[in-house]
Amino acid sequence: MPQTTVLVDGTAVPRDLGGVGRYVEGVVSHLAAADAGLDVHLVVRPGHAEHFAAIAPDVTVHRAPAWTDSVPLRFLWEQTGLPALGRRLGASVLHSPHYTFPFGWRRGSVVTLHDATFFSNPEWHSRLKRTFFTWWSRRSLRSRPVVLVPSAATATEAARVVAGIRADVRVAPLGVDRARFHEPSVAEVEDARIAAGLPDDAEWIAFLGTIEPRKNVTALLDAHAAVRAARATTGSSTPWLVLSGARGWDTSATERLDALQDDDHVVEAGYLPLEDLAGFLGGARFVVYPSLGEGFGLPVVEAMATGACVLTTRRLSLPEVGGDAAVYTEPDAESLASAMAALLDEPDRVAAHRTAALDRAASFTWDATAAVHAAAYREVAR
Numbered sequence: 001m002p003q004t005t006v007l008v009d010g011t012a013v014p015r016d017l018g019g020v021g022r023y024v025e026g027v028v029s030h031l032a033a034a035d036a037g038l039d040v041h042l043v044v045r046p047g048h049a050e051h052f053a054a055i056a057p058d059v060t061v062h063r064a065p066a067w068t069d070s071v072p073l074r075f076l077w078e079q080t081g082l083p084a085l086g087r088r089l090g091a092s093v094l095h096s097p098h099y100t101f102p103f104g105w106r107r108g109s110v111v112t113l114h115d116a117t118f119f120s121n122p123e124w125h126s127r128l129k130r131t132f133f134t135w136w137s138r139r140s141l142r143s144r145p146v147v148l149v150p151s152a153a154t155a156t157e158a159a160r161v162v163a164g165i166r167a168d169v170r171v172a173p174l175g176v177d178r179a180r181f182h183e184p185s186v187a188e189v190e191d192a193r194i195a196a197g198l199p200d201d202a203e204w205i206a207f208l209g210t211i212e213p214r215k216n217v218t219a220l221l222d223a224h225a226a227v228r229a230a231r232a233t234t235g236s237s238t239p240w241l242v243l244s245g246a247r248g249w250d251t252s253a254t255e256r257l258d259a260l261q262d263d264d265h266v267v268e269a270g271y272l273p274l275e276d277l278a279g280f281l282g283g284a285r286f287v288v289y290p291s292l293g294e295g296f297g298l299p300v301v302e303a304m305a306t307g308a309c310v311l312t313t314r315r316l317s318l319p320e321v322g323g324d325a326a327v328y329t330e331p332d333a334e335s336l337a338s339a340m341a342a343l344l345d346e347p348d349r350v351a352a353h354r355t356a357a358l359d360r361a362a363s364f365t366w367d368a369t370a371a372v373h374a375a376a377y378r379e380v381a382r
Contacts, residue, residue, distance in 0.1 A: 003039050004381045006031075007091040009082055010044040010052065011064045011074055012098035016246070016271055018210075019298050020098055020114070021048075025055055026175050027097070030370035032058035038374060041089055043082070045069055078102055092381040095373070099136045101144065108380035110373070111140040111167075112148045115295030116157035117214065117316070124214035124292065126249045141165045146376045148172045150296035151317035170376060173320070174296050175366030180274055181305035183358070184282040192279030196242045196269040203239035204267075205340070206284035206308070208277070208299040209291070211257075212248030216290040216331050221256050223290075223336035224266065230341065238344070239285045240265045244272045282306030286343050286350055289318075290331050297321045301364045304357035309350045311339055325360035327353060 008028055013021040024042075031040050043062040044052055047069070053061045062085065068074040083105045086094050093108035094101070101111050117124055118133040125133075140147050141158060147167040149155050155169050184192070198204060205224070209215045220241070228238040243266070247254055260266050272280055281287055281302065286309040289300050293316035300321045303310050311327045312318050322328070327349075329339035343350055 003037050004035075004093065004377060005039045005041065005089060005091045006093045006095060006377050007041045007043065007082075007086045007089055008095045008097060009078065010042050010048065010097070011068050011078065011082075012100070013044065013048060015047065017274075018246075022177070022298065023112075023114075023174060024097055025052070026177060026366035027370050027373055028052070028059050029056040030175075030366040031374055033367060034370040035374035035378070038377065041091065043085060045074075075100065079104065093377045095377070096140075099133055099140065101136075101140065108377070109144050110146045110148060110376050110380055111144045112150075112172075113137050113140060113154070113158065113295075114150060116149075116154050116161060117293055117295070119161035120157050121214070121293060124212070138162055141167050141169070143167075145380045146170060148373065148376060150174050151320050153317035153320060154295045157316070170372060172369050172372035173364060174298055174301070175364050175369045176298075176301050176305045176361055177366070178305060180278060181281070181302045181361075182278055183307045184279040188276075188279035189283030190279070192272070192276045192283055195272055195276045196244070196280060197267055198240060198242065204242045204284050205239050206281055206287045206303070207241070207243045207245070207289065208281065208287070208303065209245045209289065210248045211243065211245055211250050211253050213250045213252075214292045214294075215245075215248075215250070215253075216292050217243065217250060217253040218256060219331060219333040219336055220288060220290050221253070221266065222333035223340055225264070226333065226337040227341050227344070228265065230337075231344070236344075238265070240267060242267045242269055242280070242284075244269045244277075244280060246271055277302070278306045281308045284308060286311055286327075286340075286353075288312075288336070288340065290329070290336055291315065291318065292331055294318055300326065301361055305361035305364075307354045307358050309343065309353040310357060311336075311343060321364075323360050325353060325356035 041060045046063045049063045083102045095110045097112045118130045122130045224241040287303040289312040313331045
C-alpha cells in the first residue's frame with residue numbers, strides 16, 4: 001500500500017492541553033498502530049513540541065512560529081503558513097482537529113467538530129464563541145469531504161441544525177489514556193488530596209471541567225449545600241465538594257465561588273496536573289458531572305477509567321459514554337441533591353457502579369479512535 005503523508009494541525013491546542021489536547025495526543029500517538037502506511041506529521045506551537053515528540057515518537061513534530069501563541073496571529077498562520085508547510089511536506093491530507101481549516105488548501109481535508117451546541121443551545125456559550133464556531137462549523141460541514149465528530153448525538157444535532165451538509169460525517173468516539181487514568185494507589189489518592197488543598201483524611205465529591213454555563217456548576221453548588229444541610233440535622237457528615245478546572249464565563253457560578261466560606265466545605269482547586277487526576281477522580285466518594293449537554297463528555301469516561309462512580313445527566317451524548325455504568329439524574333439542583341444524598345447512603349450501589357465503570361471505560365480506546373481517523377485519511381487522499 002502506498003504511503004500517505006498526513007499533516008495534523010495541533011496549533012489550536014491550549015497551553016494546558018485540556019480536552020482538545022488530550023484528543024490530539026490520543027489520535028496522533030496511535031495512528032502508527034492503526035495504519036503503518038501513514039507518514040504522520042504534527043505541527044504545534046513551540047511550547048508543546050517536546051511534549052508531543054515524547055508521547056508520539058512515530059510522528060514527526062514541527063514547530064509553528066512562536067508568534068502563533070497570539071490567537072489572531074495563529075489564525076493568520078493557519079491560512080498562510082500551514083498550507084505552505086503541507087505543500088513542502090508533500091502532504092496529501094491535512095487534518096484540522098478543532099473546527100477551523102485553511103481555505104487555500106486544495107488537497108485532502110479532514111476537520112473535527114467537537115460539538116453542535118453552538119447552534120442548538122447558543123445560550124451556553126459566549127456571544128463571540130458561538131458566532132465564531134457556528135460560522136466555522138457550517139463551512140466545514142458544507143465544504144470538507146470528511147468531518148469527524150465524537151458522538152452520534154453530535155452528528156444528529158449537526159444534521160438537525162445545519163442545512164446543506166455535503167461532508168461525510170463520521171463518528172469517532174474518543175478514547176482514554178489508561179496510563180494516566182487508572183485505579184489509583186493509596187499514595188496517588190493522598191497526593192490528589194494534598195494537591196486539592198483538602199484537610200487530612202477529608203472525603204470528597206469530585207467535579208472536573210471548565211466552569212461555564214452548560215457545566216451547571218451553580219446547580220451543583222446548590223445541591224451540595226442542600227445535602228449538607230439535610231445531613232447535618234441527622235448528625236451525618238458530607239464529603240467536601242472539590243471543583244477542578246479553569247474558570248470560564250459562568251458569572252453566576254464564579255460569583256458564588258467568590259462568596260464561599262471555609263465552612264461551606266467547597267474547594268475550587270483550579271487546573272490540577274494530569275498526574276493528579278487519577279487520584280482525584282478515583283479517590284472521590286463519587287464524581288458529579290451535571291452537564292446540560294456535551295459533544296462527547298471526556299471527563300465521564302476518564303473518571304470511569306479510574307474506577308469512579310459517576311453521576312451525570314442523560315443530555316445529548318452523555319448516555320452514549322456512561323451507558324449502564326453511570327448513575328443519571330435531571331440537572332436541576334433538587335434532583336441533583338436527591339441523587340447525591342442517595343449515593344452517600346448507598347455504598348454498595350456506589351461499589352457496583354465503580355466495577356461497572358471500569359468495564360465500560362475499557363471499551364473506549366484510542367486505537368479505535370485512530371482507526372476511524374486513518375480510514376478517513378486514506379479515503380480523502382484518494
